[in-house]
Amino acid sequence: MTSMRDRFAAVTSRLLDDDPRIALVLADISADRFREAAAAHPDRVLNVGIREQLMVSVAGGLALTGLRPIVHTFASFLVERTFEQIKLDLNHQDAGAVLVSAGGSYDWPEGGRTHQSPGDVALLDTLPDWTVHIPGHPDEAETLLRHAVAGDGRAYVRLSEQRNATARPVTPGHFLRLRQGSAHAGVVVAVGPMLDPVLAAVEGLDVTVLYATTVRPFDGAALRAALGETADVVLVEPYLAGTSARPADEALEQLPHRVLGLGVARPELRSYGTMADHLAAHGLDPRSLRTRVADFLGTPAGTPALAG
Numbered sequence: 001m002t003s004m005r006d007r008f009a010a011v012t013s014r015l016l017d018d019d020p021r022i023a024l025v026l027a028d029i030s031a032d033r034f035r036e037a038a039a040a041h042p043d044r045v046l047n048v049g050i051r052e053q054l055m056v057s058v059a060g061g062l063a064l065t066g067l068r069p070i071v072h073t074f075a076s077f078l079v080e081r082t083f084e085q086i087k088l089d090l091n092h093q094d095a096g097a098v099l100v101s102a103g104g105s106y107d108w109p110e111g112g113r114t115h116q117s118p119g120d121v122a123l124l125d126t127l128p129d130w131t132v133h134i135p136g137h138p139d140e141a142e143t144l145l146r147h148a149v150a151g152d153g154r155a156y157v158r159l160s161e162q163r164n165a166t167a168r169p170v171t172p173g174h175f176l177r178l179r180q181g182s183a184h185a186g187v188v189v190a191v192g193p194m195l196d197p198v199l200a201a202v203e204g205l206d207v208t209v210l211y212a213t214t215v216r217p218f219d220g221a222a223l224r225a226a227l228g229e230t231a232d233v234v235l236v237e238p239y240l241a242g243t244s245a246r247p248a249d250e251a252l253e254q255l256p257h258r259v260l261g262l263g264v265a266r267p268e269l270r271s272y273g274t275m276a277d278h279l280a281a282h283g284l285d286p287r288s289l290r291t292r293v294a295d296f297l298g299t300p301a302g303t304p305a306l307a308g
Contacts, residue, residue, distance in 0.1 A: 004159040005102045007138040009033035011145055012070055012100075016041050021068045022149065027055045029073040030102070056082040059097045060089030068096065068149060075101035075117035075158065083123060090154055091127050097155075098148045104160030104193075105239050105264050106278040109271075118264035121215065122243045124156055131155040131173075132216035134192030134238070139167035140213055147172040160238065162193040162275060170213045175222035179209040186232035186297040187223065191215060191244070194236045194284065201289035205299050215244055220251025231257035234293050236284070240264050260296045262289065 009030060015022045016037050023044040024034065031038075031047050038045040044067070048054045052073060059069035071078065078101045079086070090097055103111075105118040124130050131153060135141035141159060148155035168176055175189065178199075187208045190198035195211050202209065208226050212219065215237075223233065231252055235244050242261030249259060264282050271277070279285050283292060294300065 002138050003161060004135060004138045004141040004163065005030070005161075006033075007141050008072070008100055008102075008145060008157075008159060011142050013037040015070075015146075015149060016044060019068075020044075021066070023059075023062050023067045023069045025055050025059045025062070025069055025071045027052045027073045027077065029077070052077045052082045053085045056085035056097075057089045060085070060093055060095045063090075063095035063097055064093065068098070068152075070098045070100060070149065072100045072102070074103040074115055075105075075120045076103065076115055079120040079123055079156070080117055086124075087127060091129070095154075096152045098145070098157065099155070100145065100157045100159065102159050104158065104162060106275060107161040109273050109275065109278060112272070113268065113270075118239045120158065120239065121156075121237075122240045125216070125243065125246075129154060130216055131214065133157045133172065133214050135159065135170075135213055136164040136192040136195050136211075137167040138163070140170050143170060144172055144213060158192070158239075160193050162238065164193060164196045168195075168211055168213075170211070173214045173217065173219065175219040175226075176211040176213075177208070177222070177226055178211050179207070180226075181206045181208040181228070183228040184230055185228055186230055186234060186293075186299075187226045188234045188236060188293060189223065189244075189248075191235070191237040194238050197279070197284060197286050197289055198236050200286035201293060205290070205294060205297075207293070207297065207299070216247075218244060218247035218251065220247065223248065223251050224255075227255075231255045232297055233257065234260045234262060234296060236289065237261070237263040238284075240266065241282075258296075260292075262292060
């Protein structure tokens with residue numbers, strides 16, 4: 001089964017062939033996936049080794065020469081370790097680049113805390129003018145990557161091993177309404193790979209479901225349009241809980257409203273286990289989500305058969 005990371009490597013290799021403006025900067029991670037591309041374009045595929053800060057600085061320099069750099073490694077190394085360089089060599093210099101991460105929040109629990117990054121999107125939120133894409137399927141990853149590369153600004157594409165079973169017809173920058181509840185229904189915003197758990201969790205519940213694969217800018221217009229008589233919103237994100245609570249509040253500032261942010265809990269989980277174990281521990285499995293959503297919205301949860 002093709003992963004988002006596999007699709008990223010294939011699409012980026014084709015982009016390097018097709019567009020002389022594109023450059024790729026790596027820090028060893030995924031270098032094996034780009035051997036042919038590096039041989040074909042040695043001047044535009046650069047592996048700086050295990051020097052992630054240098055990787056971002058090089059990308060900033062390439063951008064200032066007119067190239068469109070794609071920068072890739074695990075999220076914890078790409079955003080957290082290099083944050084000063086992102087702030088100075090990209091934002092401060094007003095240089096454009098596309099950061100593409102792998103690893104999600106806890107895709108590789110065996111790697112321990114060094115390879116976990118639930119705070120990456122929240123950290124980027126401290127900087128202005130970033131577009132943030134959270135695909136939930138490899139097909140969506142390709143759509144969002146191509147859109148990001150075609151632009152000139154700063155974009156972050158967050159890839160994960162967690163994925164939905166079916167790709168959706170996503171439009172970059174816009175939420176997709178997948179289910180409409182009654183006039184009294186609350187709205188659940190499922191971000192990226194959290195869509196399948198959310199749909200399983202709300203089966204039989206009176207809720208409206210929006211699917212978000214671009215979270216910055218936040219599609220406040222779609223959120224407002226989905227509201228009925230009740231402005232109760234649940235955000236289900238695959239990273240730090242409450243990361244999108246502020247833009248949701250801003251979108252609803254003219255309305256009395258309530259927002260519940262569900263995601264990775266702030267206390268550190270000092271365990272290894274599997275991705276499924278981490279989802280359950282953070283209350284992001286379908287059974288836990290159903291209870292938390294129903295309790296917040298005041299809707300009887302019932303007891304349908306739920307996987308996980």
